[in-house]
Amino acid sequence: MNRMYEGVKTWNPYVGCKFDCVYCKPSFQRQAKRRKKWCELCYRYKPHFHPERLNRVPNAKVIFACAYGDIAYAKVEWVEQILDVIEQHENKTFYIQTKNPSVFELYYFPSNVMLGVTIETNLTEFNTPSKFKSYAEISKAPEPWVRALKYMNYVTIEPILDFDFEIVRWLRRIKPEFVYIGYDNHNCKLPEPPLEKTLALIEELKKFTEVRLKTIRPAWWEDSPNKLRVRP
Numbered sequence: 001m002n003r004m005y006e007g008v009k010t011w012n013p014y015v016g017c018k019f020d021c022v023y024c025k026p027s028f029q030r031q032a033k034r035r036k037k038w039c040e041l042c043y044r045y046k047p048h049f050h051p052e053r054l055n056r057v058p059n060a061k062v063i064f065a066c067a068y069g070d071i072a073y074a075k076v077e078w079v080e081q082i083l084d085v086i087e088q089h090e091n092k093t094f095y096i097q098t099k100n101p102s103v104f105e106l107y108y109f110p111s112n113v114m115l116g117v118t119i120e121t122n123l124t125e126f127n128t129p130s131k132f133k134s135y136a137e138i139s140k141a142p143e144p145w146v147r148a149l150k151y152m153n154y155v156t157i158e159p160i161l162d163f164d165f166e167i168v169r170w171l172r173r174i175k176p177e178f179v180y181i182g183y184d185n186h187n188c189k190l191p192e193p194p195l196e197k198t199l200a201l202i203e204e205l206k207k208f209t210e211v212r213l214k215t216i217r218p219a220w221w222e223d224s225p226n227k228l229r230v231r232p
Contacts, residue, residue, distance in 0.1 A: 005180065006212070008095065010060040010067040013082055015045035018071040019071050019099055021139040022132070022186045023159050028068055047073040048103045057092070064095045065113075072100040079107060086110050099141035101150050114153035114177075121161035122170055126175050126191035128162050129221040135161075138190065145170075153177055159184035160216055168204045177203055182214025192219035 017024065024053040030044050041048040047069065057063065065086065071079055086094050096208060097116035099102070104115055122144055126181045132138050138161070141147075148170040155176045160183055171179065184190050193201075195218040205211050 003060055003123055004226060005062075008058040008062045008064050010064045011053070011058055011094075011207070012066060012068045013050050013053040014047070014066045014074045015050065015069045016045050016073060017041050018047065018073050019070060019139050021099075021140040021141065023138070023184055025192060027186045031157040042068075045069075049075070049078040051081065054081060056132055057085065057089055060092070061123075062093045062095070062099070066096060070098050070100070070104045071096065072098050076106060077212070078104045080092060081111075083087075083107060084114060095154070097156060099139070099147060101147055101152065102142075103170060104150075106139045111168070116156060117147050117150075117152045117157045117174075118158070119147050119167075119170070120157060120159060120166040121163045122148070123161070123163055126162050128157070128191040128193075128219075130189055130191035132191050133190075148174060151175055153181065157217055159188070159190055160184040160193060160198060163197075164203070165201070165204070171205060172208060176209050177210055180212045181205075183217050183219075185215055192221070194219050194222055195222040 024045075037049075065082060089111070090112050094110060094113050096109070096113055097118060099118050101115070101117045109115065118141075121135065125145055126133055126135075129157070135143065152174050153175060153176065155171060156179075158180055160181060172180055181198070183192060183198075195216070197217065202211050202213070
């Protein structure tokens with residue numbers, strides 16, 4: 001079962017990214033370690049294509065395509081081949097997600113594709129116990145506000161970083177059908193919001209969209225280990 005999204009399987013004919021998010025590359029390297037001897041590029045998380053995987057679409061109703069990468073760095077011809085296969089599986093739903101939604105303008109997407117964007121925060125500077133004080137220290141991806149300018153089928157707020165409640169207005173503008181939200185699973189000591197603040201955000205989002213919970217726990221720096229911890 002895919003750990004990213006409950007009930008969703010992954011399919012990775014394209015792998016890799018150059019956004020160098022501090023929470024991404026180490027986790028994917030751990031997952032790819034056993035494949036290192038077969039594909040060094042997978043282990044190094046360098047953008048590359050696996051055409052031999054095109055005909056290995058999982059037997060599932062919902063599939064996260066290119067989950068182990070960001071198509072912002074894929075060659076157009078690679079993505080077009082992937083979309084051709086997706087179109088042949090009209091009885092399945094495919095998620096495609098990015099941190100640079102402007103890349104979606106390059107393609108025609110079949111009707112069975114749901115487009116998603118990752119928005120971990122609406123802030124660029126942080127004031128938490130984390131050593132990371134700016135978003136630029138965490139990721140080379142476009143700043144979060146740039147990603148919030150377009151309609152998307154869904155939004156992923158994971159790993160959630162500290163925020164202010166202007167993010168609710170952002171999400172209303174995007175009009176997602178659902179939002180995933182969860183904390184970091186890899187002990188990266190990110191600038192996380194306190195649990196109480198995250199729970200308040202969840203309640204605000206529920207007023208206009210479906211909220212799908214992932215790892216919900218106290219921030220790593222909070223003192224109360226007995227607070228709510230949820231991983232549905």
